[in-house]
Amino acid sequence: MKKTTIYDIAKKLNLSAATVSRSLNNHPRISSKTKKEVLRIAQELHYEQNHLAKALQSGKSFIVGVIVPRIDNNFLSSVIRGIEDKLKDFDYHVIICQTHEDEEKEIENINTLLNIQVDGFLLSTCLTSIKHSELLDKIIKKNIPLVYFDRKMEIEGASSVIIDDFKGAYLATMRLIDNGATRIAHFSGNREIQIYNDRLNGYLQALNDAGLCVNLDYVIQVKSSLDDGVEAMDKLFNLEFPPDALFSSSDFAAFGAIQYLKSKNINIPEDFLVFGFGNENFTKFDELSISSVNQFPLEMGRITAEVFLDIISKSTIKNKVVKNIVLEPELIERKSSLKVFQFSGA
Amino acid sequence: MKKTTIYDIAKKLNLSAATVSRSLNNHPRISSKTKKEVLRIAQELHYEQNHLAKALQSGKSFIVGVIVPRIDNNFLSSVIRGIEDKLKDFDYHVIICQTHEDEEKEIENINTLLNIQVDGFLLSTCLTSIKHSELLDKIIKKNIPLVYFDRKMEIEGASSVIIDDFKGAYLATMRLIDNGATRIAHFSGNREIQIYNDRLNGYLQALNDAGLCVNLDYVIQVKSSLDDGVEAMDKLFNLEFPPDALFSSSDFAAFGAIQYLKSKNINIPEDFLVFGFGNENFTKFDELSISSVNQFPLEMGRITAEVFLDIISKSTIKNKVVKNIVLEPELIERKSSLKVFQFSGA
């Protein structure tokens, strides 16, 4: 059986397709009698709007493209959920693309989404070099809303929703210091990516403010993976003076670090303090109990979607809405960074 | 600047839009000279095909909908990656929806995807009751390819790509028995979902074949989460005769079980053997080293996509292609299920 269109229901009611269309869209100056009839017949005939036709006609696809490094972690999948939850009330659909931290793949994804004419880009980017600014400019030029979340780039005309990574890092490091650490190592990410650079700077600032000297041997760049955490920890413990604490910009790497420490029978938090970042699901489990920084992923997703909707609805050709939102991080302290009481006789 | 269409390039070349369209689609009876010119001008004008128009015209959206319980685990995100990798070579795009194990949400997702006229459904379903068969029938009636992966339902006309869950469970349980376990507990999932039922049956069959008696107190239904694993383990150890091994249909729950055991100073594998299912990333780490069943997610995704492409290309109105593929599981044995040698003087 053929799909029913507005023409079918127009014919049945001796109306024009335009009137049917208007009725369906609840146009103000259509008699409510007509509207009711149209609605009735529409149901009767199991009418369903053809989004494709509407999209072609309106120039909008009602699809937004979400590009992330990967989806198999709690943080990003929660952000995505936040985005979806918000957007579904506005009839937008979401296409998710993964870059696997590969810049080429991200370019490819952007082009694909450009191709299917998404109405907006929501990006947690892994792009670093400015050689890609051309592509991003294309998005801006085409007036497609571009909202970064978590990981942004500085692009004229792009919006962003991030947390204050510097602050999160600063506070986390400070907690380690407060709790007695003096030789704090740091797992950094790719420093061309702003969040990792910010976290590094927060860490450095905290050391500085506490009057601790910075040992660059303690700063190691890792990928957000357990393997890298293990390996990096091994490096640190082959130094002449190994650290006594770790602030990791990745929970996964922190997990790896803890694996390593346990294998060496180094006790946490008695002998070594650990603070992670991201508040991944596994951090809260007893055996790990990793202190971490909460980035409020659901909220971040929701707000990212809201910024997009704002741009869509309020932007004019003359006046482009651009929002840059910074969320507050929250420290979640678990066993791994607990203060160890020293019974110094006094 | 306006988007360039085939008309623009037709005008520039004094050709008809039809010829341009044919050239772009590499139609056989267009002179190669014309084709070349069209291609040249197309590039010059930065022509990009309007997918929406093509979709409207062809009745195809070039989008396939993927519905999964959740994306934040290794198995499903890898399957999705496999799907994407395969499909992108055929110009199909993927929309991912999460159900969070909520049947209502799955229905909602299916309706949404139906609405945007996806060209196919790739489902890892959480639907159990047959009350939904109506909706699924709608998909079949509309002749939209429906391919289940991992979790299937028995629907006339639907295809599926799954692993042999029964066999995986049977073999895993058998290994535990071979390695000395006699009181093997099982974490089951929702048994209305076929994979969990199959795994349960594999477990039961193995016990039976080994001449071990079944103790239903040892079979506990859990969600695929650490919390549930901890809780279930607590239940088991409050039994008069606690088990000496666990076959869990979820790695996450197995992880939880191990957390519990460690907190009780029960050593693995000396005092207790564990076998999981899914080969999640974390299973391979030293502290855990959980034996598990590999489901070859990348391959499963690829094959699922291939089945879809097969259906698309080979199905006729008379002859509907239906494929049901069962992959072989692979046992991955790690420390958690190792045989413990008993020095029985003999």
Add this chain to the structure above:
DNA sequence: CTGTTAGCGCCTTCAT
């Protein structure tokens, strides 16, 4: 309040 017309961009008969 409703009808007519036209067009979004593409492809596909049917001609030539």
Add this chain to the structure above:
DNA sequence: ATGAAGGCGCTAACAG
């Protein structure tokens, strides 16, 4: 080998 015409389903502009 190419052109002309029509239509996919919908909405917006212009009438009345």
